[in-house]
Amino acid sequence: MNEVDADYARVSRVKENHEGELLAKANVVGVGVGLRSRGGAHTQDVVLVVMVTQKLPPRMLAEEDLIPLEIEGVPVDVQAVGELRASG
Numbered sequence: 001m002n003e004v005d006a007d008y009a010r011v012s013r014v015k016e017n018h019e020g021e022l023l024a025k026a027n028v029v030g031v032g033v034g035l036r037s038r039g040g041a042h043t044q045d046v047v048l049v050v051m052v053t054q055k056l057p058p059r060m061l062a063e064e065d066l067i068p069l070e071i072e073g074v075p076v077d078v079q080a081v082g083e084l085r086a087s088g
Contacts, residue, residue: 007046008033014074015048026065027052029081036077047077055080 011033019031030051035042050067055078058066067078 004044004046011046011048011074014072018048018071022050022067025067026061027054027056028067029053029083034077036075037079045075047075050076050078051081052078053080053083 015031015033022028022031028050030049032049032051034047034049036045036047037043048071052067068076070076
């Protein structure tokens with residue numbers, strides 16, 4: 001297993017362990033594993049991606065709805081995706 005595959009496997013385990021608690025936070029619409037996004041471009045860093053309807057300043061969120069910068073040593077990247085709807 002190469003380093004990128006190992007990173008994906010590790011981040012996937014963290015996702016499985018914490019997905020429920022993250023989805024319970026206000027504004028969170030999804031949790032995934034992906035590459036960090038910086039300035040509209042993706043880096044090579046494998047991270048836990050927390051998708052929110054919109055990014056809000058921490059002061060506008062209750063303490064329990066704040067998303068940590070990392071979980072179990074895995075960086076968290078918060079990405080605004082708007083409202084998610086099923087298409088059909």
